[in-house]
Amino acid sequence: MTYLHLFWIHLRLGVLNELQYRTNLGVQLLQSFVGLATSLLGLGIIFSKTDTLDGWLPAELLVVVGVYMIVSGLTQMIVRPSLTRFMEDVRLGTLDFMLTKPVDAQVLASMRQVEIWKLIDVLVGMAVLVVAVVRLGAAIGIEEALLFLLALTCGVVIIYSFLVILATCAFWFVKLDNILNIFQSMYEAGRWPIGIYPPWLRSVLTFIVPVGFAVTVPSEGLTGRTSPTLLLGALGLAIVLPLVARLFWRFGIRHYSGASA
Amino acid sequence: MPASTSASSAARPNAAYANPIIRLNNLRKVYNVPERESGLGASVRSLWSRETKDVVAVGDISFDVAPGEIVGFLGPNGAGKTTTLKMLSGLLHPSEGTATVLGYVPWQREKAYLQQMTLVMGQRNQLAWDIPVADSYELNQAIYRIPDAQYRQTLSELSDLLDLGPLLTKPSRNLSLGERMKCELAGALLHQPRVLFLDEPTLGLDITAQRRIRSFVAEYGARHNATVLLTSHYMADVEALAERVIVIHHGVLLFDGPLSGLVERFSPYKTVTVDLDGPASDIDRFGEVMQVEEGRITLQVPKGDAAAVTARLLAELPVVDLSVTDPPIDEVIDRVFNTGEAATESRIAAGATPEPALA
Amino acid sequence: MIDLVYLYRAQFKVTIAEQFQYRGALVIWLLGLMLEPVIYLSVWAAVANSQGGQVDAFTAADFAAYYLIAMMVDHAGFTWIMWEMEYWIRQGNLSALLVRPVHPIHRHIANNLTFKLLTFFVLLPVVIALAVIYRPNFTITTESLLAFIPALTLAMALRFAVEWTLASLAFWVTRVSAINQLWFVAFLFLSGFAAPIALLPSFAQTLAHWLPFYRMLGFPVDVLLGHLSPQQVLTGLGAQVAWLVVAYVVLQFTWARGIRQYSAVGA
Numbered sequence: 001m002t003y004l005h006l007f008w009i010h011l012r013l014g015v016l017n018e019l020q021y022r023t024n025l026g027v028q029l030l031q032s033f034v035g036l037a038t039s040l041l042g043l044g045i046i047f048s049k050t051d052t053l054d055g056w057l058p059a060e061l062l063v064v065v066g067v068y069m070i071v072s073g074l075t076q077m078i079v080r081p082s083l084t085r086f087m088e089d090v091r092l093g094t095l096d097f098m099l100t101k102p103v104d105a106q107v108l109a110s111m112r113q114v115e116i117w118k119l120i121d122v123l124v125g126m127a128v129l130v131v132a133v134v135r136l137g138a139a140i141g142i143e144e145a146l147l148f149l150l151a152l153t154c155g156v157v158i159i160y161s162f163l164v165i166l167a168t169c170a171f172w173f174v175k176l177d178n179i180l181n182i183f184q185s186m187y188e189a190g191r192w193p194i195g196i197y198p199p200w201l202r203s204v205l206t207f208i209v210p211v212g213f214a215v216t217v218p219s220e221g222l223t224g225r226t227s228p229t230l231l232l233g234a235l236g237l238a239i240v241l242p243l244v245a246r247l248f249w250r251f252g253i254r255h256y257s258g259a260s261a
Numbered sequence: 262m263p264a265s266t267s268a269s270s271a272a273r274p275n276a277a278y279a280n281p282i283i284r285l286n287n288l289r290k291v292y293n294v295p296e297r298e299s300g301l302g303a304s305v306r307s308l309w310s311r312e313t314k315d316v317v318a319v320g321d322i323s324f325d326v327a328p329g330e331i332v333g334f335l336g337p338n339g340a341g342k343t344t345t346l347k348m349l350s351g352l353l354h355p356s357e358g359t360a361t362v363l364g365y366v367p368w369q370r371e372k373a374y375l376q377q378m379t380l381v382m383g384q385r386n387q388l389a390w391d392i393p394v395a396d397s398y399e400l401n402q403a404i405y406r407i408p409d410a411q412y413r414q415t416l417s418e419l420s421d422l423l424d425l426g427p428l429l430t431k432p433s434r435n436l437s438l439g440e441r442m443k444c445e446l447a448g449a450l451l452h453q454p455r456v457l458f459l460d461e462p463t464l465g466l467d468i469t470a471q472r473r474i475r476s477f478v479a480e481y482g483a484r485h486n487a488t489v490l491l492t493s494h495y496m497a498d499v500e501a502l503a504e505r506v507i508v509i510h511h512g513v514l515l516f517d518g519p520l521s522g523l524v525e526r527f528s529p530y531k532t533v534t535v536d537l538d539g540p541a542s543d544i545d546r547f548g549e550v551m552q553v554e555e556g557r558i559t560l561q562v563p564k565g566d567a568a569a570v571t572a573r574l575l576a577e578l579p580v581v582d583l584s585v586t587d588p589p590i591d592e593v594i595d596r597v598f599n600t601g602e603a604a605t606e607s608r609i610a611a612g613a614t615p616e617p618a619l620a
Numbered sequence: 621m622i623d624l625v626y627l628y629r630a631q632f633k634v635t636i637a638e639q640f641q642y643r644g645a646l647v648i649w650l651l652g653l654m655l656e657p658v659i660y661l662s663v664w665a666a667v668a669n670s671q672g673g674q675v676d677a678f679t680a681a682d683f684a685a686y687y688l689i690a691m692m693v694d695h696a697g698f699t700w701i702m703w704e705m706e707y708w709i710r711q712g713n714l715s716a717l718l719v720r721p722v723h724p725i726h727r728h729i730a731n732n733l734t735f736k737l738l739t740f741f742v743l744l745p746v747v748i749a750l751a752v753i754y755r756p757n758f759t760i761t762t763e764s765l766l767a768f769i770p771a772l773t774l775a776m777a778l779r780f781a782v783e784w785t786l787a788s789l790a791f792w793v794t795r796v797s798a799i800n801q802l803w804f805v806a807f808l809f810l811s812g813f814a815a816p817i818a819l820l821p822s823f824a825q826t827l828a829h830w831l832p833f834y835r836m837l838g839f840p841v842d843v844l845l846g847h848l849s850p851q852q853v854l855t856g857l858g859a860q861v862a863w864l865v866v867a868y869v870v871l872q873f874t875w876a877r878g879i880r881q882y883s884a885v886g887a
Contacts, residue, residue, distance in 0.1 A: 002406060002688065006400075006404065009400055013392055013396055016393075027798035028665060033802050034801065041809055041814075045814065045821075049669050050671050054666045093388060094386065096347070096350075099351070099352055099370070100352065102404070102405065179648050186652060192663055197658075197659075198662065
């Protein structure tokens, strides 16, 4: 597979690149633990004042923290840096080089830049998840685990598609280089189960910025509070949104090349 | 006007090519750009209404290029060169007209086409900034699916031609401009493209580096029978590389033919330089005096009069040495661009097509 | 001085024109800026609700008042210099700014203030709409409003000076995103953003009082909402001034050293 091979090379280049800035490993370790500490401190403060948050127990919210870190680690490792670079390429005109290559530009744009140390976020997230599961004890069976994996996969696909749609906007709005940073700050909302938000914000976080599907739904799967409607919704969105992203991307490319003008 | 290789009677010059590798037919690109005045008021107004206007970047250009040809594509900034190259490399859709390269329609961007061509832009970089050049190349190997053996062979060939050896292990950010351009070029040629679009490949380089790039392009073209369409601001590039030049200005094709024909066509003068052994007076009766140095006079003489003036100079002045040359190509080109507009208009007024009627 | 006035006026005009040009990005920026306080407001409102309506002295309506004001203070104080500086240095654009006969900080101050002025008119309706949804309990007196003005001004100046200093670390560090993140996390907890600092455990409260973070966000909010005694207000203003002096000295130092570093490397 050409694309797997390409991904492998990018991964390797990502590692090589990071090795040049060796301090980055230390810095990223620090960053991951600071991120974890942020979540735990937040939980600590909250649960020093209450026993449950909107029906979630501390250990269950730890699941949310773990899922949050895994999903954000995955996107920040590959998708976000790649798409950031893509948007810069649009602005600087270097995108032209990518478009003259005989490979699919969307695939290339989605994996061109790998920030390998973000993997630590993923690992830490997994560790947190394990701790949470142990603390939840017997409550988790095969069924929950499968629902969780299904929902997590859907969540990652949804977030990826969403980010592609955001980045594609760069074809029309030149100064959008911060849009992905902003998304990150919206993604922060996923540190908490979206049920705590007022209805209007919950809809925003479900349908406009699909953080709810990426973090809350998998967490619900693991903690045995799956709502069939939401899971079906996640499945549907995981099928539809990549298609939408693809169409929008092609529309963007056509706009860029002046075909639609 | 002297007859030339291309048929000036045909609707399109160089239509004589049986199997053109590049063929443009009335290619046209019109941009719709927002128009905005400066100032706060205008900024606020532009919130709800954006005025736009059409700008013709390329207007009805036609030409053919034969396999293995190296063509210099000339024109001042904004003439439409880059737009044309972008259409030919599949980055832009034309507004009207057709083009085929290697039998493909470029903007359909078929992989088979992209696999066989390359685009190099002197002002933009595609090597990854932070990683060694060789690693960037490996990426290109994967993208173009170049078999290992071929990759190694091509790389060593390019590396010999361009003297890349020690550069390959350095990250591109540590290279000088000239070194970076050499590496860019090599990276763009690893997949052995049959068609090369080079947009200002020598921009900003020093003379040595320019020369190096030039001789490389010539050598590469000859070895691989590659077709090259090259834009440059440096006439030296074009003189060294291209036997044929295409001149566009304001999106209109002004000239298509051999470089010598360009001089012929656009410079109605010859430069006559005489070295004198003694005083000379009243020299402007021979022609327009360009320069007077000690013992040397440079004159500009209408082409038709050159022979007569030479004879008179030899007869009337103490001439030691005399030479008749064409004016420097830079000057000619400058003249073309300065008079291009007028020329185009007058030809349109005379009922001719805005296409090049010459060569 | 007169020159500076002209400079600021010109920069003002350019920024406004730019922001209108890039209005898509502007809206997205604002959304992000407004979302974060809403997240914490929602969390604390949920906590208050599951505790029968009150967490310590805070009711849901108090939280609403706190976070709506915090949103405006955060808007007034935030800067984007850390990203911009990294970009300037990495792209070599800083050289162009350095050869001008004015300090680049003026460009950024003018830019920042213009942006705030412009976006305030977007922020205000949002705050009002949120006020309708969350029904905050505002108890603002004339005195607290009067004290709020210097508190806010000092908070803005302090945050600007500190973040400019952090940004100038980009002269030495190639990738400053990690430093930025550390800064933001510390800011999140110790400024009173994640929770009003009255709700933090006592050691964290002590820490917040001795560090500058709280003086950049939570303090002006607490001043305006009358959470503090006159004594505390005066101490706080004094702390702001002291930190500002420190930040100014450090800024001068790092900037000068940074420029030297920049020119030594040869940009």
